Amino acid sequence: MSTLSDELLKTEKHNSIFESTVRALALPVCAAFGDAARPLPIAFAASGRVLHTRDGDKVAAKFPDSVKASGNAVLASAGVNRNAPRGRRVAVLFSGGPAAGGHNVVYGLKRVLGAGNTLLGVRPGPKGLIHGNLFEITEADTELIINTGGFDFLGTDRTKIKTDAQFNHVKETCLKHALDAIVVIGGDDSNTNAAVLAEFLFKGVKADGTGVQVIGVPKTIDGDLQSGDLLPISFGFDTATKIYGEMVGNLLQDTRSSLKYWHFIKLMGRSASHVALEVALQTKPAITLISEEIAEKKQSLAAIVDQIAQAVTSRAAKGLNHGVVLIPEGLIEFIPEMNALIAELNDALARHAAQFAAVADAEKAAFAEGQLTPDNARLLASLPAYVVRMLLADRDSHGNLQVSLIPTEQLLADMVKARVKAIDAHVPFAAHRHFLGYEGRCGAPTLFDAAYTYNLGLTAGSLILDGRTGYMATITDLDCGGAPRAIPLTGLLNIERRHGVDEFVIEKALVKMDSPAMRYLLSRRAAWTADDLFCSPGPRQLWGSAARQMPICVALNSDAKSLEFRIG
């Protein structure tokens, strides 16, 4: 036993057989970076493409330095940067929820900055930047984290840098650590924050009057940070959807094996239904709900429940007493009547906060009903007690309901059960419910995410060495070699009213009903309801010929030649 014990001991602290093996996996680089064994920084030039947004003028007024410098032009590679500077000090931080591939962005940064520059890690997230908690990242560090999942190397947090004091703390951190640049790895909110930071730090930070560069890197498993062919997808989406896809495929296989269960599966993704759409394209379940479609069709909760119950009974008539229902996490807020109810509740509870707090728990529902218009009061009264309790629960710091706490999957399963019984009491119906969320954020990256993020890191580092600020790194043409590009962050900004205030934000990209991916789902969904046509995408492979798949919705939406990605 002693040899085996030793072998096991060695697997502790990120050294499983898989982790040790996957560290040695070679990653491809876009041709622009030259030899994969020794990628070089590139210089950038305007690609001729300029971004325009609805509120472009107001953005230009609010971000004058950034817009003047970039002209909102997208940058493309201008070949290897032979004059890359040395001695630069670059900080990198994770912001928001973890996503697979973050470690490879750091690895790519370290590689492209090389020994001549210094890479510092910020711990954890924006909070670490405010507090000035930085340390130097060594090559040995990056060799340990390459191709591993999660953000645990630096940690992350969700602090939004917004007060003057916070901005000044960041400036102090820049001075204290003699920073030349900051790389923010985050989602839509974090990249919006990066745009603001880029403008704030544009000039006058250092003694010589120069500024500190800020570069964003597009991360989010939700897939709602995307922009056509320029930003086909954020990193982490592929890994998360392939993890969920495997689990859903396993459950589908289970339904047809044990022949007696419906599985109601909620999939993480705050608002947009990209995750549910992608997992559906991967697995072909009986029912897939897409929030954006429900909003467009103005479906009521009762209508959604009836639609599922009809599918249950029609499948039962064929002897199929099983199935899978995919539910996007943000569903509730896209059901117009629920949205109206929640909005009125948010207002009413804010208006009567003190009174409401004083009401006994058992009386809270009745109290709330009394504050609502008749339609909303009726809808609230129709919901199960545990959902009402959730709808009346504490609001977040913005006064909003934490919709993610509502067990939509249980609500639908319970309501479908009642509806099926009403349609035909002889139809057997037994349901299990699942929430696939946290397990998808920190898995080992797929080959797609591993390669994509490594090249994003090379691109972000190149932008810094090329003296750029206020850009988001991106890789386009993912099915035919990959091309590093830079998107001017101000070119993505618009004005959105949030909590009664106009804010400049990168809008969340929702599922478009006329996108090729959505159209494909709509073309097949009824057939998947009528019969078991599912497939099981299996565990994601890092070796072998099943390893090179990109997200199906990305392939469809970008009119790719095949499902295989190709970088390099």
Add this chain to the structure above:
Amino acid sequence: MSTLSDELLKTEKHNSIFESTVRALALPVCAAFGDAARPLPIAFAASGRVLHTRDGDKVAAKFPDSVKASGNAVLASAGVNRNAPRGRRVAVLFSGGPAAGGHNVVYGLKRVLGAGNTLLGVRPGPKGLIHGNLFEITEADTELIINTGGFDFLGTDRTKIKTDAQFNHVKETCLKHALDAIVVIGGDDSNTNAAVLAEFLFKGVKADGTGVQVIGVPKTIDGDLQSGDLLPISFGFDTATKIYGEMVGNLLQDTRSSLKYWHFIKLMGRSASHVALEVALQTKPAITLISEEIAEKKQSLAAIVDQIAQAVTSRAAKGLNHGVVLIPEGLIEFIPEMNALIAELNDALARHAAQFAAVADAEKAAFAEGQLTPDNARLLASLPAYVVRMLLADRDSHGNLQVSLIPTEQLLADMVKARVKAIDAHVPFAAHRHFLGYEGRCGAPTLFDAAYTYNLGLTAGSLILDGRTGYMATITDLDCGGAPRAIPLTGLLNIERRHGVDEFVIEKALVKMDSPAMRYLLSRRAAWTADDLFCSPGPRQLWGSAARQMPICVALNSDAKSLEFRIG
């Protein structure tokens, strides 16, 4: 888009890129079967090893034909069977919950029976055998299911063949389909049923007075069907624990990335804690509960909660406000005081069934408390309302509580939260809860399970062609080539009192406190609580050098040379 659409359409119905690729994966065979490309049936001979059990005499009296024929001797390969008969008709069925690799057992059977014999599939499970629902399995069928997960090719059910009428129906099925043999792929209960069926069908079934052979194949993700070096593990355990292991590893990685959550994870496995033990060995979480240990130490629920809460606070003192707690599904029944409470409740509710049914829901808890001894009444009153509700829920057909319905993971998280607050109100504690279960039963088999089950199929088919009945197929020496063997089912039987009746059963193998695997856990567990030493086993690979791992507890318990399995 048309080409891509076509490619996607082709993935429907079990044709994902993974499924199509994995079908082509070559599987190794034990040397006994000869050339892997063309495995041959083997003959068997007594190995000299005879099984003895506590109730051996009573077993011999109850199973006279089987025991007389086998002498309870374990069989080993006696070389290729040159005189294998032709024209045999063999039925195969799945019984009980699905497990990865079942399809490969069928594939192995088909290969070894060859074109000269007929393989029939029973749909679904024992119910299908009783109803005579059989069809001929073609080679094309088996080429489609090879290396895919689940039992969906035949379906499964949990019917226990026990009444005279049921036994006679099985006999009718044998005659109707002119069966020579039945292969039962199942767990401890199903193999017990196979032993009974083997004795019942031993002789006098066919017109010439001969019988129908019955062979069992050891399946269960729970890992509780095992028997030392003769049966190191049942199939499906490796895949399920590697699926759970990946998810737990992802969550561990998430805890150290987002730095603010405890995850309470319940793992499927009815009674024994093998699954929790294996997943712990794979991932090294802060806390692992082992039911058998808790029973042995006679720990109370409050003591378990306090132990976790102490770990939470001591980790918080080091800045670790996160962690993972692994909880075996069967935990509750191993906590002596809970076990006593449930047993008394089972009795009391059965005794006062009519009265209890008449009591209003809100009064049921008080009514139940009134029927209990003071200690049990006090314990019941100390539990959260939702747990009390579950403890008073409907019993199964045997009058037992469906313990799996109790959300142990929520109960512990809630009680730990209260306890942490009592110890130190300043310690931050936020918990998520998970149940990893159904998603682990039908995943694509690991290379270990794929190879193991294929060889189990070759062994089961060989036993039939060698004229044997009443045996369970097994493969030993999994780290050094693999050896096909046959265990006489009667050699595993003992008498257990179930629901007031003596029954012959294969006892569930529980985790032994002095087993090498458990001793290894105990040697490291405190270190894993004190600091983050976890690793992330990653998604199971079918290709590459990370693909060949066997279950860690099997390697430890069988004193294997390494964690790699080697068949062939």
